[in-house]
Amino acid sequence: MDAHSQQGAPHEHSRSKEKDKPALGELQPYSDPYLILDIPRAATSEQIKDAYFGQVRAHPPEREPDAFKQIRAAYDRLRTPERRVETDMLLLQEVDLATELTAPAFDLDVHREDLLSMARAFSDLERTDFREHFRKV
Amino acid sequence: MSKHKHFSHHARRSSKQDASFQESLSQRGRNAFHAGRLGEAIEHWERAAKKHPEILPALAEAYFRRSLNHPTAAPDQPLHDLLRATELVPNDAIYYYHLALAHHRRGELDAALIAYAIGAGLPTPPRGLAFAMALAQLETDPNVEPSALNRLAENERALINTLAPLLRGDTAFARQSPTANSWLQSLVAKFSGADQMATLWRGLAHLLAGDTAAAQSALEPAQGLVPRAQALRHYYLGVLAARRGDWSAARVDWEQARARGLDTAWLRANLAAAHLPSAQAAVQAENWRGAVEHARAALRAQADHPTAAQVAVLALHQLANAAAHKGHWREAMDLIREANEIYAKAHKTDSTTRALLQNLAIASEQSEQWEQAAQSWRDLIRTKPRSKKAKDTFTDAQWDWMRRRAILDLQRAGQLAPVITLLKQKVKAEPKDIATRLELVEVLMANQKETAAGNELQRILEIDPQYAAARLKLAEWHVHRHEWHAAEQQMHLLLEQDPSNTTVRGRMANLMHQRGRSLHTDGRVAAAREVLEQAVTFAPDDVEIYIDLGRADLDLRRRDAARADFEQAYRIGGKKLATHEQIVRCWIIDRQHDEVEKAMARAETDLPPPLDPLFYVHTGLACFPPTAPNPFGPARAKRVDDEWEDLGQAWIERAVALKPDDDELLHHIVGDCLDMQLPVGAVYAERLTQRTPDDPLAWITWGFLRAMSGQVNEGKENLKHGARLARQQGLSEMEQMANDLRRELDTPVVSLASSLGLPLGALFGQPEEEEFEDADPEPFWTPPRRRRR
Numbered sequence: 001m002d003a004h005s006q007q008g009a010p011h012e013h014s015r016s017k018e019k020d021k022p023a024l025g026e027l028q029p030y031s032d033p034y035l036i037l038d039i040p041r042a043a044t045s046e047q048i049k050d051a052y053f054g055q056v057r058a059h060p061p062e063r064e065p066d067a068f069k070q071i072r073a074a075y076d077r078l079r080t081p082e083r084r085v086e087t088d089m090l091l092l093q094e095v096d097l098a099t100e101l102t103a104p105a106f107d108l109d110v111h112r113e114d115l116l117s118m119a120r121a122f123s124d125l126e127r128t129d130f131r132e133h134f135r136k137v
Numbered sequence: 138m139s140k141h142k143h144f145s146h147h148a149r150r151s152s153k154q155d156a157s158f159q160e161s162l163s164q165r166g167r168n169a170f171h172a173g174r175l176g177e178a179i180e181h182w183e184r185a186a187k188k189h190p191e192i193l194p195a196l197a198e199a200y201f202r203r204s205l206n207h208p209t210a211a212p213d214q215p216l217h218d219l220l221r222a223t224e225l226v227p228n229d230a231i232y233y234y235h236l237a238l239a240h241h242r243r244g245e246l247d248a249a250l251i252a253y254a255i256g257a258g259l260p261t262p263p264r265g266l267a268f269a270m271a272l273a274q275l276e277t278d279p280n281v282e283p284s285a286l287n288r289l290a291e292n293e294r295a296l297i298n299t300l301a302p303l304l305r306g307d308t309a310f311a312r313q314s315p316t317a318n319s320w321l322q323s324l325v326a327k328f329s330g331a332d333q334m335a336t337l338w339r340g341l342a343h344l345l346a347g348d349t350a351a352a353q354s355a356l357e358p359a360q361g362l363v364p365r366a367q368a369l370r371h372y373y374l375g376v377l378a379a380r381r382g383d384w385s386a387a388r389v390d391w392e393q394a395r396a397r398g399l400d401t402a403w404l405r406a407n408l409a410a411a412h413l414p415s416a417q418a419a420v421q422a423e424n425w426r427g428a429v430e431h432a433r434a435a436l437r438a439q440a441d442h443p444t445a446a447q448v449a450v451l452a453l454h455q456l457a458n459a460a461a462h463k464g465h466w467r468e469a470m471d472l473i474r475e476a477n478e479i480y481a482k483a484h485k486t487d488s489t490t491r492a493l494l495q496n497l498a499i500a501s502e503q504s505e506q507w508e509q510a511a512q513s514w515r516d517l518i519r520t521k522p523r524s525k526k527a528k529d530t531f532t533d534a535q536w537d538w539m540r541r542r543a544i545l546d547l548q549r550a551g552q553l554a555p556v557i558t559l560l561k562q563k564v565k566a567e568p569k570d571i572a573t574r575l576e577l578v579e580v581l582m583a584n585q586k587e588t589a590a591g592n593e594l595q596r597i598l599e600i601d602p603q604y605a606a607a608r609l610k611l612a613e614w615h616v617h618r619h620e621w622h623a624a625e626q627q628m629h630l631l632l633e634q635d636p637s638n639t640t641v642r643g644r645m646a647n648l649m650h651q652r653g654r655s656l657h658t659d660g661r662v663a664a665a666r667e668v669l670e671q672a673v674t675f676a677p678d679d680v681e682i683y684i685d686l687g688r689a690d691l692d693l694r695r696r697d698a699a700r701a702d703f704e705q706a707y708r709i710g711g712k713k714l715a716t717h718e719q720i721v722r723c724w725i726i727d728r729q730h731d732e733v734e735k736a737m738a739r740a741e742t743d744l745p746p747p748l749d750p751l752f753y754v755h756t757g758l759a760c761f762p763p764t765a766p767n768p769f770g771p772a773r774a775k776r777v778d779d780e781w782e783d784l785g786q787a788w789i790e791r792a793v794a795l796k797p798d799d800d801e802l803l804h805h806i807v808g809d810c811l812d813m814q815l816p817v818g819a820v821y822a823e824r825l826t827q828r829t830p831d832d833p834l835a836w837i838t839w840g841f842l843r844a845m846s847g848q849v850n851e852g853k854e855n856l857k858h859g860a861r862l863a864r865q866q867g868l869s870e871m872e873q874m875a876n877d878l879r880r881e882l883d884t885p886v887v888s889l890a891s892s893l894g895l896p897l898g899a900l901f902g903q904p905e906e907e908e909f910e911d912a913d914p915e916p917f918w919t920p921p922r923r924r925r926r
Contacts, residue, residue, distance in 0.1 A: 029461070029462055029463055029464035030458075030461040030462050030464070030503075081534070085532075085534045085535055085538050086538060088535065089495070089535060089538055089539065089542070090499055090502075091499075092458060092461060092495075092496050092499060093491070093492035093493075093495050093496055094492065095450060095451065095454045095476075095489045095492045095493065096487075096488045096489050096492065097447055097450060097451045097454075097489060102444055104409075104410035104411075104413035104414065104417075104444055105406075105410060105444075106379050106406075106407050106410050106411075107403045107406055107407055108376045108379055108380055108407075109403075110341050110344050110345050110373070110376075111401070111403060112279070112304050113401065114341070114369050114372070114373075114401070115300060115303050115304060115338070115341060116272065116275070116276055116300070116304070117365060117369065118337065118338065118365065118366055118369060119272055119275075119296060119297075119300050120272065120365075121363050121365050121366060122268070122293075122296065123265060123268050123269045123272055124234075124238060124265040124269055125238055125241055125242055125269060125272070126365070128205075130205060130235070133201075133231045133234075133235070133263065134198070134202065135194065135198045135201075135229075135231075137167070137170060137171075137194075137195045137198050137199075
């Protein structure tokens with residue numbers, strides 16, 4: 001951190017925060033702590049802990065500080081039941097739709113309504129001009 | 138003039154006036170009628186008709202003509218007008234004929250047939266009545282020969298005779314040669330386009346008979362068809378293409394049919410389905426944008442097509458996920474919203490609805506669209522099953538969280554008041570809807586309408602005294618008002634209902650813990666101890682309660698009991714540094730040197746070495762008394778004691794010795810001292826200046842602490858030096874800050890704070906909350922370098 005960014009007055013802090021803030025709708029990318037820890041969403045707290053330590057062993061902080069930071073942040077989001085409720089509620093959900101979609105169903109019959117509608121074309125049902133039916137007033 | 142004469146004169150005059158008025162109404166009606174203002178004419182003539190029955194035919198005609206001109210937005214009005222016309226002139230076949238046509242167009246065949254029959258029975262029925270009536274009869278039942286058949290012209294009879302077997306599925310007509318149809322000859326003479334129509338029908342007859350090749354050649358010619366027939370021709374050409382499996386040709390023909398005004402349910406469904414093979418191929422290729430485009434086209438044909446909706450939602454969901462992973466939340470939100478709208482039109486509420494709503498809420502929050510986010514959470518809450526026994530994927534804690542989140546988002550959107558109004562209306566409509574009442578409570582609480590919220594909770598419990606969530610909320614409501622006893626009563630009632638409910642037991646423990654602490658702070662230590670002892674029965678593994686119990690026992694001079702309490706705390710939290718630190722601090726407050734030493738030794742034995750230097754800093758600082766007694770708060774140390782100060786100093790030094798080159802640690806010590814230990818802070822701030830003599834910030838910090846510890850002039854000199862260094866290094870803002878501090882040190886209020894040893898934040902206010910959301914409250918001034926905690 002350079003000396004300029006160490007200035008302490010709260011309003012300064014606020015201004016610099018504002019400046020760094022991304023545009024609306026372009027905020028931080030989505031991350032799923034379960035994916036980072038490589039565990040199912042229904043994992044127990046023991047499984048979460050085990051997965052965390054496993055990931056830390058695989059990505060030790062001294063060798064992979066960025067990966068460790070991610071792992072640590074993911075673990076923090078799942079560590080307590082309260083945090084986990086919030087984390088779970090803020091996870092994007094999969095939609096329960098089959099990727100094997102059903103074949104489209106077509107109705108390829110001849111409809112009596114269509115036959116009738118052609119006959120109607122010869123009747124007064126589809127006429128709009130009935131001036132010859134007008135009475136003199 | 139006698140009275141009698143006066144009245145008769147008056148009556149004569151009034152009768153004359155009335156006649157003239159009626160005359161005027163008739164005339165005005167006539168004028169309006171001829172100007173085409175039929176509504177106005179009807180209005181005048183209806184008023185004049187009582188005294189002028191000769192107007193009735195004109196009035197009926199006005200109704201009749203108006204019935205032909207009504208906008209489609211008022212579909213019932215033509216019927217009303219025609220019924221009135223038939224009432225006014227009941228022997229006119231024209232009016233009955235049009236009444237029948239109106240019913241017929243609406244598909245009200247029974248009513249149409251009655252009106253046709255009446256019209257047919259009146260003198261001079263209009264030409265066309267018998268044919269329309271025969272059609273209505275055929276539409277009602279194609280197996281019955283129309284009674285109107287004998288009144289039809291030859292060409293009309295021929296047409297009906299062809300249509301009737303077709304409607305019955307008899308396709309013999311298809312096999313006849315065109316010239317064999319006598320009706321066709323007369324049709325051609327009578328109606329233009331009738332020959333083409335016959336060909337079209339023949340094509341359909343082939344189709345009915347299953348001869349697609351013949352159907353195709355019969356349907357190909359396009360000339361001379363009326364628009365409706367042309368549209369139908371395209372539709373059935375599309376059917377033939379679809380039967381061949383040529384979806385794109387089918388799609389083109391069906392689009393043509395739609396463009397020509399055909400809008401049948403089967404056309405919409407088929408057109409939607411014709412887009413699906415391409416959409417599904419795109420899904421298989423994971424070409425989500427292509428899939429969305431095809432699915433959207435299908436949905437334009439039929440908005441509630443379930444398979445099209447399924448494809449669209451799947452593809453939109455994938456695109457939204459990809460956008461979210463890139464941080465493009467606004468795009469993700471729009472995609473999910475579209476998916477949600479599509480799915481809602483085509484499917485009932487299910488797990489997909491929930492997933493989409495949840496995703497929409499998340500994306501809306503990330504896009505700071507608070508109102509949309511709140512709405513999505515609320516929509517999701519509405520999917521909660523009414524029956525408590527129904528299995529559900531969300532837990533009670535999650536439902537609670539959603540409710541709170543919706544309200545939080547509404548607060549962010551500044552929209553709580555309208556929500557209260559809406560919920561109140563809903564409650565009024567459904568007084569026994571407890572879930573809505575509970576939602577209302579949450580919103581009232583969030584909007585600081587506490588009394589109203591309390592009343593609402595009471596009402597919920599009157600409706601259902603066993604409703605645990607409401608009773609829990611009522612307990613929280615009492616806590617909010619510091620009505621501890623009432624809160625505990627509610628918790629006891631809950632525990633009577635369900636003694637093993639861990640949530641309630643945890644909340645009860647928390648509640649009693651808070652009350653115990655509050656009593657202790659007020660100096661009612663014995664009462665505090667009693668409450669804490671009860672609290673621990675509800676949460677036997679809560680370290681904090683045991684430590685507070687120990688503190689109370691120490692204040693009651695029950696050291697053995699305190700030791701037992703601390704043993705329990707060690708048993709539960711002995712592996713945590715915080716537990717050891719708190720217990721050491723308790724013994725420091727009690728000024729039990731031996732116990733402090735023992736507790737320190739135990740920490741060093743029980744915890745893996747080396748201990749965090751901050752442990753020594755915190756316990757060391759606890760040994761010091763505050764700079765001066767704080768007149769507005771409880772005493773933090775009993776008396777100034779050199780022996781304790783030496784011990785504290787030794788521990789802080791031990792911390793420094795553990796990390797001798799760590800400037801951050803020195804900053805941390807200085808930061809911790811800013812609250813109440815200004816002289817100690819000054820010592821370590823001075824050491825910082827020695828270690829980094831060119832750091833203006835170190836000088837500013839030292840100067841400030843010295844000045845606040847009473848060495849005002851020396852402190853100002855340090856600030857001046859810090860300002861000079863900052864200027865030399867081009868740090869103009871830091872220079873400005875040093876100069877500002879120097880000026881503020883001269884103000885009487887700072888002098889007073891310094892002499893009383895007040896926490897400076899109390900005088901100058903805390904920094905804005907959002908600046909330090911996760912930090913402890915800061916004093917008036919904090920060195921800008923980040924603190925390590």
